[in-house]
Amino acid sequence: MTGAFTDYPTTPSIYDETVTTDGGVRPGYEQISTQFDTFGLEDVRNRGEYVSKSYHDQGVTFDFEGEERPFPLDIVPRVIEADTWSHVEAGVAQRVKALEAFLADIYGPMQIITDKVIPRHIVTSSNHYHRVAFDIQPGNGVRVHVSGIDLIRDGEGAFRVLEDNVRIPSGVSYVLTNRRAMTSTLPEVVGTHRIRPVAAYPSRLLRALRAAAPSGITDPEVVVLTPGPYNSAYFEHSLLARLMGCRLVEGRDLVTQGGRVMMRTTHGLQPVHVIYRRVDDDFLDPVAFRNDSVLGCPGVLNAARAGNVTIANAVGNGVADDKLMYSYVPEIIRYYLGEEPILPNVDTWRLEDPTHREEVMDRLDELVLKPVDGSGGKGIVIGPQASKAELDQLRTTVSASPRGWIAQPVVQLSTVPTMVEDGLRPRHVDLRPFAINDGEKVWVLPGGLTRVALGEGELIVNSSRGGGSKDTWVLSGDGRRTRVEPRAQRQVQVGTAPQVALKRSEAEPAEQEQQQQQQQQQQREQHQLADEEVATC
């Protein structure tokens, strides 16, 4: 094999998205392989370092334990071919529609429980099922304005859903900045591929948020609510606010008066209609949730109930991305949409079910155990990598609260070549496509955030656990740029040349020359005069 991926190691049980086990380069990556080979490893590495430097200066960071860190971006893009993507896109959209219907149902008529598709206690025992949100009707019926459905590719390369994020999924800002960085770092490579653009995301989001405004508001004031600059995703909040042209507010900027949300401006209080909040439910409204929260705005939930403000994403969505609920999503899709799920789940054992629990307890050392409401990779125990003491500890914790845990087989995530110390080596990746629901259509951002675990064999890709990211290229058509037909010839008039002060002397070089000569001559004469003076002394 020739190309950049010669001596690239593959493992038979793991699906590598770039190189097949017999050493061939998969379609979609041929061009990259050739071009990276032309650059040479050193050049590729240097370009990678340039990206880190520019991220540092642009402040493309996430906050980790009070410290701003640049988000590592790997130099090798991840490529997804057009037909693979259309499958993913359909699957994600289907899932979001089903979850949307599910949320509308359980915060209202609860038909799915009456029909005995899901046991009532599964819903009511979820930590994120908020009774205070019951029967709040969102503006245009949308609760999941933005979602991020985490996908992985299993050993056969098939996409599976790993988890749903319908509360406040983050990471989309890196999709936007990654593309910009790649365009400036690898212009030759970007230029030879037809990559579907991602830049439309902020305007799509703004459109969806405006569509969700309370009825009767023609020009809604949309704000982004951030917990503040010490939040790990503050960069994202400010980027989205900037690109949407919205105000970025903190909880203390908002007040509620008579069931309306107002913001404090230099011109007094002004009304707010849509809050794209990036503050967790627990902190959003101290009247309804944690009463010591200083990040939220007291009374905002009442304003939403009164229909004077729209909270996006809606309060209480967490019940739908509870990992125990995840195991019911295929049934939820069949129940509401009457369709078979396009993207399968990963096999999941529900530990609150005694037979499942018994089976899992015997095999703790070979399974992955996850807390149902964890995020950021928190609390996950990977059986084969855990010590005996950790497993014993886990056994006790799980027995004490079986509702809080699920178990899954260790899924060998697919790998993509990644620049590390030794050169290009396989590293595990996942994919978080982002979907926006504007009430009429679920739009899936072509690409999404590819997160990569930078340690060898490491399976947890979260940035808080040292993960990086890759730019995700969804190819259009066959992915090759072809020459487009030239547009009709435009007549372009020649403009006037820029004005310069030296015009006159340019026009008459003879005169300029003369002037210079005279100046020099005078100098010579002065020198002579001085010499003479010395001589006469």
Next chain:
Amino acid sequence: MLSRIAESLFWIGRYLERAEDTSRLLEVHLTLLLEDPVVDEEATSEVLLRVMGIDGAASPDHQTVLQLLGWDETSLTSMVAAFYGARESARRSRETVSLEMWEAVNTTWNMMRGNRLQHVPAHRACQLVRERCAVVGGIADTTMTHDEGWQYMMLGRQLERVDMTSRIIESAAYNADSPYAWTQTLRACGAHHAFIRTYRGAATDAQAAEFLLLDRMFPRSVLVSLQAAEDALASLEATTGGRRVGLTGEALRALGRARAELEFGSLEETMAHLPERMSRLQRTCSAVNDAVSDHYFDGAGASVWRAGVR
């Protein structure tokens, strides 16, 4: 405009100007120590520190000054701390300041953070800070709309300029026994060249003070800065619906009084009580700051949620 954002912009203006002026002050102080063979290093350093509001540094030398006014991130008066303040304010209002301005601020901070400036020769470090502040200011000027937020930034900047210039002049007044004091003071305000050209070289200390206080053409003179701060405030009052009779804001009144006193008072009297007059200007700046803060930043509907009280 959100009150919080307005406040951040105001402070970006103040901190940037403070970083710049401190770097000028430091550079000049170091030069003075080198140029004047009979200077008392300890006394001069102590004057400078006291004027900058630092009391109780035991027998300070130029290293102490460099530390306290230059590198020390924990000292409120250092240029590094001032720039850090500007950077944090810009981070808080990141969606409002222009992208290019943010990048300029952040890049500069990356050059300064973690004591990086200490490893550069002191003169070079001062020059770096001064130039980077100019870059940030220039980029802000050409890439942000000159709207309300901009006026807050200008207000902050001019107010700080008045405050810092008055401190620089005050320290010169205390050091007047050195023949180099006023030349260095002019340099500290970036005014030396302009002054020489205006007064054709033949100039006295009194004229130097006059130039720094009252020149109508020089952008860093106290009079011009006061006037510019007034203009910024007046246009802010106009956007929030000013009154036809009199002035609405305490801030504008304080600024106007200070300016009138300088402009219409006699120079001799000002020169006779220079240090005292300069301290009074600094108090005015602080009063204006508080008035602006009360009126624009905390005014609207301040209410507090008390945890646990239902």
